[in-house]
Amino acid sequence: MDWTSAQLRSLVELTRRGTITAVADALGYTPGGVSQQITALEKATGMRLLRRVGRRVELTDAGATLALHAERILTTEAEAVEALERTRNEISGTLRVGLFATAAAELLPPALRQVRERHPGVTVRSRDMDVDEVYDAVAGGTVDLALGLDYPDVPIPRDPSLRVMELSRERFSLAVPTGAMPGRADTSRPSRTSGASDTSDRPGPRKVSLADTRELGWILPSVRSYYGRAVLTACRRAGFEPQVAHEVTDTAATLALVEAGVGVSVVTDLMLRLRPSRLDVLELRETMERHIVVVFRSFAEHRPTVAALVDVLRTSTGRRPPRREHHGTDKLATR
Template identity: 65%
Template sequence: MNWTSAQLRSLSELDRRGTITAVAAALGYTPGGVSQQIAALERATGRKLLRRVGRRVELTEAGRALARHAERMLAVEAEAVAAVERTRTEVTGVLRVALFATAAAEILPPALRRAREAHPGLEVRSRDMEVDDVYDAVASGAVDLALGLDYPDVPIPRDPALRIRPLHTERFALAAPPGTFPARVAAAGGHAPAAEGGAEALALDLGRTGPLSWILPPPDTYYGRAVRTACRRAGVEPSVRHEVTDTAATLALVEAGVGISTVTDLMLRLRPSQVDVHPLREPLERHIVMIYRTTAETHPTLTSLIPLLQPSPAPPSATLS
């Protein structure tokens, strides 16, 4: 039968996601484009693959049968492409990467510089996405590799078809308007005061934040849930006055004195800010991870970029209190 990978991917994603709108968002198509792919696949098979039920569509028995095999066919195709690519003496081709703002600013640029030197035939195309969407972008085949975030308390989904590889671990601290905790004074630009017991002795308990206003992402995000979980474990319910997902905007609000938030070294490097940064006693961490399909892990374009995706070493922090 004369069908294409794009048609099979559209059907597979429709089986996985349930709506044409969701498939379009995952694959970067318009809803009309997805419908056209499915219609072309119906012509190729000579069978109805979808039926309309009220205002939605669902797969027919033939559609479900083909969808079950589509993922395996796409995996075999990916393995074949990788095998052909490995016969080349130099790395060439296109690698599609999805990443979130911090990774786009701090991790990808040096990796691309190193890639140009080591593999001039490799073309990397990147997409800046909401961090919670990058996992689905890899799962759907919209991108080949993604940089994402994984939180121990709120882990991203695990799928045998996807590989999640840790890249870097960051521990969160607390960003507060200058002087919020006057007993632990250290404004940005100063040095951490000496104290018996070192940084651990200076660490702040989340329980002390109870009366303060917070600036956090919404509770339906992985980051938002992870911080709320840590606060509740410390016996405090964060009073979130501003729901913000953008790191630079969050730091600007903290600097303006309207609330506190959690930060990491990479986040602080996005926007130099006049805030106090306090180590936290609670082990609140995030893992920057690489996500890619297991069928692509031997593909030369992927294996050539992975070793280059290391965050630049953070300069010695002068903001910790």
């Protein structure tokens, strides 16, 4: 059959995502481009692969059969790339990396510098994406590996074909407008700016409970996101329902709103670096964490370029050796 990997990948992604638009977003194409890929695949096979059902499309029996085999073909192709890389005397090749905004700003740049110094033959192509999408992107072969987030309170199902390595852990603090909680904030010194990352000097009086915010407005992403659900779960465990005044996904925008005095939110030191802000950062009594992880397909674990980048990432995050999460029936999570 005269088909291409791009055409097969479009079909496989359609089984995962259900709509042409969602496939286009996942693969970085236009919806028209995805439709052209599927049309070309239908011409190559001589069979109808899709049918329209209202505004959606669904696979025909032929389409479902081809999608199943297409996934195997793409996996075999990726394994062949790995095998070829191992025959080279030096580590070289191109890696496609998916990452979320905070990782793009804070984690990837130093890692790329180290990769360039240690392995000049490795080319990294990065792609910013919604952190809730990175696991599917790796599983579907859209990217070779990705930086993601794991929230212990709200895990998402893991694909058994994925490996997940923990790079670091971050504990959440409470970000409040300057002076909003005077009984607990340290008024003997200026409010901490969000550009600072050292938490060792936070005094005891600044420690608060999530329950202390029950009368305050919150700035949170949608509860449809794993991050939003993680915060909601922690608040409910503390005995209250957060009053969401502003539903915001962007971290820098969240910090700006806290600084403006319109609500509170939870933050980590890495998040605080995205936007220098004047606000109070208070330590929480409750332990609320997120884990920064690197995700790649199991069979790619010994692919030289993947192993090289993973090694650089865990070195640059100061986590060596990392704790490897179990895969298969375990769960995972996000922001």
